[in-house]
Amino acid sequence: DQQVKQNSPSLSVQEGRISILNCDYTNSMFDYFLWYKKYPAEGPTFLISISSIKDKNEDGRFTVFLNKSAKHLSLHIVPSQPGDSAVYFCAARINYGQNFVFGPGTRLSVLP
Amino acid sequence: KAGVTQTPRYLIKTRGQQVTLSCSPISGHRSVSWYQQTPGQGLQFLFEYFSETQRNKGNFPGRFSGRQFSNSRSEMNVSTLELGDSALYLCASSQGQGETQYFGPGTRLLVL
Numbered sequence: 001d002q003q004v005k006q007n008s009p010s011l012s013v014q015e016g017r018i019s020i021l022n023c024d025y026t027n028s029m030f031d032y033f034l035w036y037k038k039y040p041a042e043g044p045t046f047l048i049s050i051s052s053i054k055d056k057n058e059d060g061r062f063t064v065f066l067n068k069s070a071k072h073l074s075l076h077i078v079p080s081q082p083g084d085s086a087v088y089f090c091a092a093r094i095n096y097g098q099n100f101v102f103g104p105g106t107r108l109s110v111l112p
Numbered sequence: 113k114a115g116v117t118q119t120p121r122y123l124i125k126t127r128g129q130q131v132t133l134s135c136s137p138i139s140g141h142r143s144v145s146w147y148q149q150t151p152g153q154g155l156q157f158l159f160e161y162f163s164e165t166q167r168n169k170g171n172f173p174g175r176f177s178g179r180q181f182s183n184s185r186s187e188m189n190v191s192t193l194e195l196g197d198s199a200l201y202l203c204a205s206s207q208g209q210g211e212t213q214y215f216g217p218g219t220r221l222l223v224l
Contacts, residue, residue, distance in 0.1 A: 004154075034212060043116070043202050043215030044155070089154060096210040099145060099168040104154040 003027050004092050006103040015112050019077040023090035023103055028071065030092040034100065035064060035075045037086045044089060048075070080110045114139065116205050116216035124222045130191040133219045137184050137205030143167075144186040145213060146178060147202040155202065161186055162209050190221075198223045 005024045013019045023033075031052040036044035050057040050064045050073065057064050063076045077084055087107050091100040117136045125131050137144050145168075146158040157170035161180035178188040184205075190197055200220050204213035 032210070036215070041217075041220075043118075043204075043217045046212055046214055049212055091155075093210050096208075097167070098210055099157050099160050099170070100210075100213065101157070102147075102155040 002104075003030075004090060004101050004103040006088075006090060006106045008106050009104075010107040010109070012109045012111060013080045015082055015110055016079045019075075019080045019084065019108055019110065021075040021077075021088050021090075021106050021108065023073045023075075025071050025073075025092050027092070027094065028068075029094045030101075031095055032093050033064070033066065033073055034091045035062075036089045036091065037084075038089060038105070039086050047088075077108075080108075082110050082112050084108060085110045116203060116214055118201075118203050118216040118219050120219060121217065122220050122222075124224065125193050126224050127193055127195060129193050130189065131193060131221060133188045133190075133201055133203075133221075135186045135188070135203030135205075135216060137186070137203075138214055141205035141207050141214075142184050143206045143209050143211070143213075144180055144184065145204045145206075146186070146188050147204065148172075149200045149202060149218075150196075150198070158188065158201075160209065167209055193223045195223050197221065 035047040038044040087105040091102045143162045145160040147155040160168040180186045200218045202218045204215045
């Protein structure tokens with residue numbers, strides 16, 4: 001049973017527009033969430049995190065929103081750039097000391 | 113600070129052989145986690161080590177094992193390799209358990 005879901009395997013966005021990547025989870029005990037970006041043949045790169053006590057966290061062009069009641073988080077990239085084209089993973093953990101559970105990823109293509 | 117390093121980067125083995133992969137975490141990081149990524153799959157958690165002790169374990173057979181040394185470096189071993197073990201093996205380090213993880217570039221293993 002997949003606890004962290006990314007239901008869109010791929011997403012295409014025009015350069016300069018907003019990219020919205022979605023992630024749903026089933027375990028209400030998750031308390032800390034991460035987003036990673038991964039290029040081919042490289043390890044994932046940490047982008048941004050959010051704790052369950054917050055509903056928004058912002059870092060430059062990246063903003064993560066958390067809706068606990070809907071068990072949903074989203075990553076907004078504004079404005080999108082061609083270099084943002086990669087696979088994006090969300091990850092969640094139950095509490096401090098527990099391992100992270102990763103979603104299957106969404107491939108983002110930013111078109112020039 | 114230097115990032116997470118993994119050796120070797122690429123490896124070709126045949127069925128039935130065993131393999132050992134190495135991971136050096138970011139300086140000061142005491143937790144090391146291992147993941148397997150296969151085509152079309154997300155990151156599947158293998159195990160996590162903290163202070164030389166395995167703290168968490170994923171759903172992988174006993175052929176997959178690991179260890180951590182006093183300097184936090186970690187090794188992962190896979191015995192009796194199967195074709196399905198062909199994957200990208202990623203190592204991630206964090207300062208403590210359950211904290212934000214930073215990934216290495218991965219070791220791509222091909223089993224023939």
